[in-house]
Amino acid sequence: MEHNSPAELEKETGTPPNMIMTYAYCGIVFLACCFIFGISTNAGGEKIIQDNNMDVIFFFILTILGITFRYMLNCSPSCCFAAGALGSFVVLTVGQDPIIKYLTLAALLFAIGMYGMVVSRNAVRVLMSIELMLNAVNINLITFSRFVDPADVKGQLFAIFILTVAAAEAAVGLAIVLSLYRNMSTVDMQRFNLLKW
Amino acid sequence: MFNVLDIVSAPQTEMMMLYIIAIIAVPFAVGVIFDKNVIRSGFLLIGVFGGISAIFLLLKAPFLALAQLMIYAVGITLVVVIALMLTSTQLNSEIASEEQDIENEPAIMQLMDKTKRAFPFLVAWLSFLTIYLSLRTEGWMPLNKAAEGVDNLETIGTALTTSYSLPFEFASVLLLAALIGAIMLAKAQTSVDLDPSEVQNQE
Known part of the structure; x- marks a missing residue:
């Protein structure tokens, strides 16, 4: 995005994020991952983690710490979100079955896409988030086709059809965005009130 | 015979590859949502789709991995980037002005606005947690663990x-x-x- 005037530039760089605390949060996430990985490498460590619900407890702690660092200590939101998402994926899936790892990764991508679809104000970014969600569903289908039905791969067939429909959806959605932009000269989602009852 | 797919999909290396792909793909997906520059987030989308195609390769679906690369990482991303270039936007200033409006409000309204903004995050977080818990408590016993190629x-x-x-x-x-x-x-x-x-x- 080009900066049109120095005033805009000032506005953006008005409150720079606290980078030291951001790195601190990344370090905490990394330490948590190392800790739970160290437990899981011991004999019977996976069972200890599962019986004590340690993965879910770590997930809660990482989330609360992330929200604290984001809002109380003014960290960079994207770094906090990325570190928290990646750390919670590692913490939740260390020592689990392969199928759970794949499905959890798909669920994480789906959740990120859902959040982005609701929060984004640029219509094209909303379409990108929808593509992300469709891809997460594809990962789910192919995981099931490998682990549950490896002989005749029905999940992959469904994934092919989803790919087709996603291509059509992207083309039509972007055409709609283009014609909206031509009529209203904005792609801000909050200004599209044409179809609002 | 030297085959990359065989080496990658050996049980020991497969999980390592999955984590490496996750380390690339998840921050890119977050960047797609959070990046202030919309064009850059369009290019980050290529990284996400490439990572997902590598996951398909790990899952022994080479045809779909290549189709993913061709359709998503090249086709759809190209269309998205061209659409972004056609609809050049000035959303930054609008978001900044909205934040300024919030700063001028009384404290309790500020709190309510922040709560309202946190609601989508709460929904996404809860859905992820619910899916994970249902996955973990499911008994995956009759699975074909090592599906042959x-x-x-x-x-x-x-x-x-x-x-x-x-x-x-x-x-x-x-x-x-x-x-x-x-x-x-x-x-x-x-x-x-x-x-x-x-x-x-x-x-």
């Missing part, structure tokens, strides 16, 4: 031309309809609306 492509081709031929044809019709519809929507509408005789009258 059967020739997927032959199975897919046979199924697409025999038992799934009708949906395949429907997909082609859908693509044609989407193509025509996209052209109709994106076309400039000035020449369609005006009748030639009316144009002459106006002149």
Whole structure:
């Protein structure tokens, strides 16, 4: 995005994020991952983690710490979100079955896409988030086709059809965005009130 | 014989590869959402789709991995980036002005606005947690843990031309309809609306 005037530039760089605390949060996430990985490498460590619900407890702690660092200590939101998402994926899936790892990764991508679809104000970014969600569903289908039905791969067939429909959806959605932009000269989602009852 | 797919999909290395792909793909996906520069987030989308295609390769679906690379990482991302270039936006200043509006409000309204903004995050977080808990408590016992590398492509081709031929044809019709519809929507509408005789009258 080009900066049109120095005033805009000032506005953006008005409150720079606290980078030291951001790195601190990344370090905490990394330490948590190392800790739970160290437990899981011991004999019977996976069972200890599962019986004590340690993965879910770590997930809660990482989330609360992330929200604290984001809002109380003014960290960079994207770094906090990325570190928290990646750390919670590692913490939740260390020592689990392969199928759970794949499905959890798909669920994480789906959740990120859902959040982005609701929060984004640029219509094209909303379409990108929808593509992300469709891809997460594809990962789910192919995981099931490998682990549950490896002989005749029905999940992959469904994934092919989803790919087709996603291509059509992207083309039509972007055409709609283009014609909206031509009529209203904005792609801000909050200004599209044409179809609002 | 040296085969990359065999090495990568050995049980020891497979999980390591999955984590490496996750380390690349998840921050890129977050960047797609949070990056202030929309064009850059469009290019980050290529990284996400490439990571997902590598996951397909790990899951022994090489045909779908290549289709993913061709359709998503090249085709759809190209269309998205071109659309972004056509709709150049000034959303940054609008978001900044909204934040300034919030700063001018009284404290309790500020708190309520922040709560309202945190609601989508709460929904996404809860759905992720629910999916994970349902996955973890599920008994995955009768699973085929080491699926041997059967020739997927032959199975897919046979199924697409025999038992799934009708949906395949429907997909082609859908693509044609989407193509025509996209052209109709994106076309400039000035020449369609005006009748030639009316144009002459106006002149």
